Amino acid sequence: MSARNRLYAALIFLGPALLAVILLRIWPAFDAVHQSLLAPRATRYGFENYIFILTDPVFQNSLWTTLIYSLIVNPLQIAIALALALLMNVAVRLIRFWRTLILLPVAIPQSVSAVIWGVALRPDGPVNAMLVAIGLEEQRFLTSPDQALASVILIVSWIGVGYWMMFLLAGLQDIPKSLYEAVRIDGANRLQQFWYVTLPQLRRPLTFVLVANTVANFLVFAPVQILTQGGPQGSTNLIMNEIYTLAFVAGDPASAAAATVILVSVVLLVVIVQFRMMSAPEDRQR
Amino acid sequence: MTMAERRSRRGGTSGKVAALLTATLIAGPALAQETTVNFLGANSLDWYAPVIEAFEAAHPDITIAYQRVPFEDLNAAIEARIGQGDSSIDIFEADTPRVPALAWRGYLAPLESRRAEIEAAVPNPVDIEQVSHEGTLFAYPMWSSTQLLYYNRDLLDAAGVRAPAAAPAERLTWAELLEKARAAQEAGAEWGVLVQQVDRYYQLQPLFESSGAGPGLTGDGLLEPAVDTDAWIETARWYADLFEDGIAPRGIAPSQTDDLFINGQLAFMIGGPWVLGRYMSAEGLDFGVAPVPYFEGGEPVTPTGAWALGINPGAANKEAAKTFAEFVTLTAEGSYLSISQAPFPPTNAEARQRYIADMAQLASQIGPIHAVMEYELGNTAVGRPRTIGYVAFETIMNRTFSDIRNGADVAEMLEQTQNRLGRAMSRLR
Amino acid sequence: MTRPGPVRIAVIVAIALLFFLPLWWVTISALRPADEIFRYLSPLSTWTFWPRELTVAHIAELWTGPFRQAIVNSVYVTLVTVVVGLVVCATAAFALAVIDFPFRNAVFIIMVISFLIPFDAIAVPLFGIMRGLGLQNTYTGLILPGIGNGLAVFLLRQFFLGIPRELREAAFVDGMGWFGVFWRIYVPLSGPAIVSAALILFVFQWQAYLWPLLIAPAPDYKVAAVAIAQLSSFYDQNFGLVFAAALFIALVPMAVLTALQRFYTASVASGGSKE
Numbered sequence: 010m011s012a013r014n015r016l017y018a019a020l021i022f023l024g025p026a027l028l029a030v031i032l033l034r035i036w037p038a039f040d041a042v043h044q045s046l047l048a049p050r051a052t053r054y055g056f057e058n059y060i061f062i063l064t065d066p067v068f069q070n071s072l073w074t075t076l077i078y079s080l081i082v083n084p085l086q087i088a089i090a091l092a093l094a095l096l097m098n099v100a101v102r103l104i105r106f107w108r109t110l111i112l113l114p115v116a117i118p119q120s121v122s123a124v125i126w127g128v129a130l131r132p133d134g135p136v137n138a139m140l141v142a143i144g145l146e147e148q149r150f151l152t153s154p155d156q157a158l159a160s161v162i163l164i165v166s167w168i169g170v171g172y173w174m175m176f177l178l179a180g181l182q183d184i185p186k187s188l189y190e191a192v193r194i195d196g197a198n199r200l201q202q203f204w205y206v207t208l209p210q211l212r213r214p215l216t217f218v219l220v221a222n223t224v225a226n227f228l229v230f231a232p233v234q235i236l237t238q239g240g241p242q243g244s245t246n247l248i249m250n251e252i253y254t255l256a257f258v259a260g261d262p263a264s265a266a267a268a269t270v271i272l273v274s275v276v277l278l279v280v281i282v283q284f285r286m287m288s289a290p291e292d293r294q295r
Numbered sequence: 296m297t298m299a300e301r302r303s304r305r306g307g308t309s310g311k312v313a314a315l316l317t318a319t320l321i322a323g324p325a326l327a328q329e330t331t332v333n334f335l336g337a338n339s340l341d342w343y344a345p346v347i348e349a350f351e352a353a354h355p356d357i358t359i360a361y362q363r364v365p366f367e368d369l370n371a372a373i374e375a376r377i378g379q380g381d382s383s384i385d386i387f388e389a390d391t392p393r394v395p396a397l398a399w400r401g402y403l404a405p406l407e408s409r410r411a412e413i414e415a416a417v418p419n420p421v422d423i424e425q426v427s428h429e430g431t432l433f434a435y436p437m438w439s440s441t442q443l444l445y446y447n448r449d450l451l452d453a454a455g456v457r458a459p460a461a462a463p464a465e466r467l468t469w470a471e472l473l474e475k476a477r478a479a480q481e482a483g484a485e486w487g488v489l490v491q492q493v494d495r496y497y498q499l500q501p502l503f504e505s506s507g508a509g510p511g512l513t514g515d516g517l518l519e520p521a522v523d524t525d526a527w528i529e530t531a532r533w534y535a536d537l538f539e540d541g542i543a544p545r546g547i548a549p550s551q552t553d554d555l556f557i558n559g560q561l562a563f564m565i566g567g568p569w570v571l572g573r574y575m576s577a578e579g580l581d582f583g584v585a586p587v588p589y590f591e592g593g594e595p596v597t598p599t600g601a602w603a604l605g606i607n608p609g610a611a612n613k614e615a616a617k618t619f620a621e622f623v624t625l626t627a628e629g630s631y632l633s634i635s636q637a638p639f640p641p642t643n644a645e646a647r648q649r650y651i652a653d654m655a656q657l658a659s660q661i662g663p664i665h666a667v668m669e670y671e672l673g674n675t676a677v678g679r680p681r682t683i684g685y686v687a688f689e690t691i692m693n694r695t696f697s698d699i700r701n702g703a704d705v706a707e708m709l710e711q712t713q714n715r716l717g718r719a720m721s722r723l724r
Numbered sequence: 725m726t727r728p729g730p731v732r733i734a735v736i737v738a739i740a741l742l743f744f745l746p747l748w749w750v751t752i753s754a755l756r757p758a759d760e761i762f763r764y765l766s767p768l769s770t771w772t773f774w775p776r777e778l779t780v781a782h783i784a785e786l787w788t789g790p791f792r793q794a795i796v797n798s799v800y801v802t803l804v805t806v807v808v809g810l811v812v813c814a815t816a817a818f819a820l821a822v823i824d825f826p827f828r829n830a831v832f833i834i835m836v837i838s839f840l841i842p843f844d845a846i847a848v849p850l851f852g853i854m855r856g857l858g859l860q861n862t863y864t865g866l867i868l869p870g871i872g873n874g875l876a877v878f879l880l881r882q883f884f885l886g887i888p889r890e891l892r893e894a895a896f897v898d899g900m901g902w903f904g905v906f907w908r909i910y911v912p913l914s915g916p917a918i919v920s921a922a923l924i925l926f927v928f929q930w931q932a933y934l935w936p937l938l939i940a941p942a943p944d945y946k947v948a949a950v951a952i953a954q955l956s957s958f959y960d961q962n963f964g965l966v967f968a969a970a971l972f973i974a975l976v977p978m979a980v981l982t983a984l985q986r987f988y989t990a991s992v993a994s995g996g997s998k999e
Contacts, residue, residue, distance in 0.1 A: 012825075018823055018825075019825035022818055022819035023816045023819045025871075026812045026816030029868070030835060033850060033868060041849070107736050109982045110741070113743075116927065116930060117970050118933065118973060119933075120949075121952065125750060127548055129746060132545050133547075133765065135768065137766065138765065141768075142768050149701075153702075167743065172927065178916075183886070213886055221839075257374060258687060259719050260684075260686060277837065335941070337957070339957055372937060374848065376851070378848070554763075558759070578759070
């Protein structure tokens with residue numbers, strides 16, 4: 010097939026998506042870059058906004074909080090999602106229904122999830138009532154600077170793990186049954202089957218989940234905005250909350266734009282590292 | 296504007312061009328044709344339905360289309376739409392403390408030419424100040440607000456505690472109130488006293504004003520924070536102790552505090568007139584009202600300000616929008632209708648009198664609420680600081696109050712807040 | 725894979741119910757009188773998770789009000805987004821995975837960057853663009869941002885890369901064109917991946933909030949996520965209505981998601997029968 014033929018074919022297949030992405034994502038993002046380089050009432054480009062936010066202890070704290078949060082929440086969610094996918098990958102009656110129950114939290118508006126968990130985790134709420142009922146001590150959850158981030162992780166995981174489970178389930182469907190039979194003939198036990206067949210065969214779906222989940226967690230916003238507004242004492246001030254605060258509350262869209270550019274750069278860096286880590290030789294030669 | 300233009304705008308084929316045309320072609324005679332005024336707000340359409348209906352009956356050539364966004368997103372909607380030159384919003388609800396910031400950004404059309412009419416209908420200077428920025432009028436004053444002390448009669452009776460008097464002269468000090476609250480708790484009330492909007496500056500500013508600590512902002516244009524003074528620390532510590540000592544509950548969202556009072560778990564509640572609806576209809580709840588307490592040696596202070604109506608400077612139907620706004624705020628009929636569903640005192644003087652007379656009918660049940668409200672609105676009302684930095688200030692303060700009530704170190708918190716406010720305000724100066 | 729024992733089934737059911745418990749609380753809260761919603765939170769009692777008094781008042785109020793139109797709008801907008809979005813994203817993913825053309829890596833990087841950009845942070849300039857195109861208060865304005873989904877493209881590309889290249893080489897020998905290869909070979913082999921991509925498109929649009937609020941504020945175009953936020957006011961939140969609305973919003977995806985899994989279980993069943 011000629012190079013020209015391939016180029017035309019690619020253009021036709023890619024055109025609509027490329028157009029949509031450039032017009033509706035990349036182009037408006039350039040507006041943010043442009044704004045981030047203009048300080049309030051400035052007429053020339055400069056890095057004043059970047060210097061301002063990078064020297065701001067609140068923004069620094071927000072970056073740190075986001076990084077710590079990401080380091081905990083991503084492995085946790087992926088491990089749980091993978092465990093759930095393996096557990097739920099069976100043919101029993103009603104299995105689709107049970108899976109849907111786990112997936113359902115992702116489909117209800119986050120404003121409602123936040124209300125539910127805000128009530129559940131109230132100091133006088135049902136979660137504490139349960140803890141007391143089984144003889145444990147009451148916890149402060151969202152009102153304590155030491156427990157609030159953990160509470161947010163609990164909430165976003167309740168929302169998210171079912172979603173990620175579905176992608177891994179789809180990946181599990183795709184593993185040829187013959188591979189399992191082959192290693193079983195060699196006497197492999199369940200753990201070895203998982204290690205030598207399931208995990209390598211899940212590499213692509215896992216790459217997807219790793220990257221997509223990392224991005225999603227960097228961009229978490231609604232639960233924080235509704236439940237804690239970044240508090241107590243800045244302990245849940247994830248970067249998207251800080252960007253929203255700067256843009257729409259503090260009336261400082263220039264700083265918000267600079268923060269957005271920093272966020273996208275950080276996520277891009279992380280994602281590139283993940284691609285490198287997860288890529289296999291056969292992907293590169295294609 | 297001609298019908299053809301309007302249709303093309305609606306059909307959306309040449310939005311920008313048509314918007315530009317209409318923005319430059321606005322003229323009086325346009326009112327002769329049928330006009331749709333788009334009205335953006337955060338409050339329930341139910342509140343406006345009666346006044347819109349009456350207005351449309353009186354002005355058959357104008358239709359009001361109300362577009363609602365939640366309160367938390369109103370600012371984002373105004374910023375995005377009016378900030379991007381959207382002419383399809385004609386009139387919008389402006390929260391009075393936000394008027395300076397909105398005016399400064401050019402999102403509000405000045406209304407100086409209507410000053411005489413506005414001041415004639417709304418004579419109270421506090422209400423006029425609430426819609427001004429640097430001496431210029433920028434919105435039509437619509438509603439005001441105040442606060443009352445609500446108490447649960449059954450819980451006080453069970454404790455043998457005398458109910459607080461309704462006469463402003465016999466207003467309780469905070470120390471006296473806490474004594475009663477503690478007694479009620481000893482007799483079985485789960486909680487003693489709570490401020491309905493537990494961590495919002497609107498409701499907590501009066502504490503700091505009454506104790507003499509001040510609003511927390513000083514300097515030119517009120518852009519310098521002053522929340523780390525000894526007086527501020529002392530008052531904030533007093534507030535923190537309510538929660539530390541178990542008189543008030545921690546970790547409850549402002550939207551869920553009413554249920555504590557309705558379910559008989561709380562002896563005293565400080566709240567606005569908007570709680571009346573649910574309290575009056577709650578089964579088995581016997582309550583009364585009194586003026587809010589003050590700090591001994593300080594002044595009694597109540598918050599005020601509520602919603603005003605602003606006009607988009609780039610509105611497609613500016614004149615029709617003004618006609619509507621003036622019907623709602625400057626005529627007694629419109630003003631009174633605007634509060635038939637909304638739980639606020641109107642700023643219009645004539646409508647205010649009728650509102651107070653209506654409130655008097657509740658007196659036999661819950662005490663002379665009308666007298667308390669009239670006194671507070673006229674004598675103790677203090678508005679929030681008039682500054683372009685108000686939104687940032689309020690949000691940062693609300694978070695600080697939330698941390699303080701949940702047990703953070705008060706002095707340390709206020710020092711951090713002082714720094715954060717300083718940085719935020721420096722971007723506006 | 726062995727047939728699941730009773731312990732494993734019990735664990736599956738227990739975990740599913742644990743995930744559902746908060747939503748169960750929403751369900752009963754929607755069905756009880758408003759003043760009872762927060763009454764039995766603590767200490768734990770039967771009434772915490774079981775309504776003492778049943779009422780359909782909240783459901784009835786919603787169903788007779790403008791919320792019904794909002795649900796219809798949401799379903800329509802989401803459906804179109806998923807269908808059109810699948811075509812747009814699958815063809816793009818096919819080109820990125822299969823066709824060798826200049827700047828392929830650059831295009832792929834653009835797709836990746838597109839889903840790293842926080843959508844809410846670009847909503848304001850995007851609003852300016854869409855308003856310029858006259859798309860305010862139109863279904864098109866609501867649908868367009870959901871269609872070109874970089875994440876869905878990425879997912880499908882990952883999957884297409886795993887389909888052996890011998891298959892398409894054989895098809896070319898048989899005289900099939902690019903479209904034939906895409907439609908006859910790649911799509912039929914990608915059932916679970918396409919369902920997953922549909923899930924991405926679905927969740928993006930079903931959850932969308934700030935964008936619909938800006939681009940389609942007129943009541944005729946209001947979507948469910950916006951309508952539910954408008955049930956609460958600053959002064960008074962009607963939790964009974966909010967929870968009833970959440971029920972409606974959850975029911976549609978529940979039905980769709982359960983049905984769509986047919987594409988998953990089919991192959992599981994065939995795997996199981998080989999035992």
